[in-house]
Amino acid sequence: MLSAHLTYLIKAQEPVADLSRLAEHLPYEWIEHAVRATGTASLRRRRLPAEQVVWLVIALAMYRHWSISEVLDGLDLALPSEDAPFVSKSAVTQARQRIGEAPLAWLFGRTARAWTRQDAARHAFKGLSLWAMDGTTLRTADSPANREHFGAQGYASGRVASYPQVRAVTLTAIPTHLIADINFGRYDTNEMVYAKGLLPQIPEDSLTVFDKGFLAAEILCGLTMGGHNRHFLIPAKSNSRWEVISGTADDATVRMRVSPQARKKCPALPEFWNARAIRTIDARGRERVLLTSLGDRRRFKPADILACYERRWQIETSYCELKQSMLGAELTLRSRTVEGVYQEIWGALIAYNLIRREIASAAWEAKLEPTDISFVRALHTIQHEMMWAALTPAYAKLPACLKRLRERLKSLPNEKRPGRTCDRVVKSRPHRYTVRFLKKNLN
Structure with missing residues (x-):
């Protein structure tokens, strides 16, 4: 699971300069501190303890077009259990409700x-x-x-x-x-x-x-x-x-x-x-x-x-990157409850900043400006590497995976055409269905 990979990297003794990794920016200890500081730490062993739910909320923003079950299973965020290999939707909902918005x-x-x-x-x-x-x-x-x-x-x-x-x-x-x-x-x-x-x-x-x-x-x-x-x-x-x-x-x-x-x-x-x-x-x-x-x-x-x-x-x-690129230009947020909306927004902000933090680090190493690296391609690269990390059984392979992530980001410059300008305009949204007008009977 992703959090276990991150915990391993944090505890590893290799020099930070040798490893380009997501855990360099979002240490697992910060997540543990967040749930403790807000009084939301799990008191008993669960398939989805509070720390895992925090990562789930962040991942939901990165994989906006996936269902919650797909994100949970695809990134292997639930703790293993022989009795119940899959986590039910109701259990995920209850887990999100338990932690609320405070840790995020x-x-x-x-x-x-x-x-x-x-x-x-x-x-x-x-x-x-x-x-x-x-x-x-x-x-x-x-x-x-x-x-x-x-x-x-x-x-x-x-x-x-x-x-x-x-x-x-x-x-x-x-x-x-x-x-x-x-x-x-x-x-x-x-x-x-x-x-x-x-x-x-x-x-x-x-x-x-x-x-x-x-x-x-x-x-x-x-x-x-x-x-x-x-x-x-x-x-x-x-x-x-x-x-x-x-x-x-x-x-x-x-x-x-x-x-x-x-x-x-x-x-x-x-x-x-x-x-x-x-x-x-x-x-x-x-x-x-x-x-x-x-x-x-x-x-x-x-x-x-x-x-x-x-x-x-x-x-x-940045608003376009957050709302259009990362959240997929979806009509609305996922959550139907007020606390769920707050939790979802905090998770999306952390996810966006995590991507931008990786871009800034890669740009610094490549002697580029952070805005010279494509956000969309960086998002897709990070999504791919997170999936790869979740499916990799050997922890020792993850440092090389995340080092490759930084190298890929440095090779994704924005292709800006000289002299190109894009005027700011507001276009009307096309009607999805035909509008039927009823004529009054004048007789």
Whole structure:
């Protein structure tokens, strides 16, 4: 079974540099600590103890088009038993319900902190680590519990979306696409609320790029005032107003007033806040004004700041990798219960970060950027190697298997065509069935 292979590797005495392995990034001890810290450790011997269920939830995200039984049997995650060679579906459901979401949430936090810290210095921008913050949504199964807890999008016509939705805001490392932290929950909760909760997690000596929807003094001032050398970069809205203090029309220091409503909500906010306004022309010839707290004009040139903002779209790519590539563009998540949805999302985030962690390590060894390696092909390679590891009876063969995994990842560069651009457009979903219109009888 996979966890036993990982446990063997952790206890092995070979130097870490000689083995490229998944357990290097997700040690089995972390999983054991997660179930102990959250009080979900199994008290008696089971076919599916808590540690195995954690791995099962993570694997369900990597093998999205497989049923739970196929994932369980294919990766040999259940402990062996002569009396019952197969685990029933009800037993798997009960096992997931026993551990809940807490161990997965704890494990995500532990792994995200460790993995993002490894690359902070490698991909810094003039001494600052690069981050992006944005929001996304996930559809859940249309069960009464999910609809009541998460809610759904409402339309001007009065209609409500067909499926409940989870709203989420993530903090993502731009160079590696690793998700450092996330806040998610009800759909009707404003993204600003989720974003405000992520501010304490942004490290010092950093630059965070925001979407213009987060242009608010509470967010941006909260970022700069709440830590040392933490900076923001965000495009101005068409209705943004300010007073020019110094500089030129293309690169000026401006002062903006904080609204009385914002100061009433957060008394710590100042009456005015300053920013640097840079007027630029992007690659498509559109004029844009970028607001930033990077005030040193000699160190941070307008062209450098524009290049940083263009990299903001990496967070959109990470959403595509997570929702489209890894989760298979499925209409909804698997779970029909609220706690199951939370558990599934935490497992998917760990799985995504585990793949991205392997890609970053392979890229570092091959002297490439992490974004130069194809995520889809890396996912398929890791899926294949996990299956191979589960079917290999001899533990001694696994180090060579996982070393081969790293070598394969280094040979999977993205084939980017020079000069190719893909406009962001929204296309209507085609109707699956014919729409029948009934004519009224006018006679």
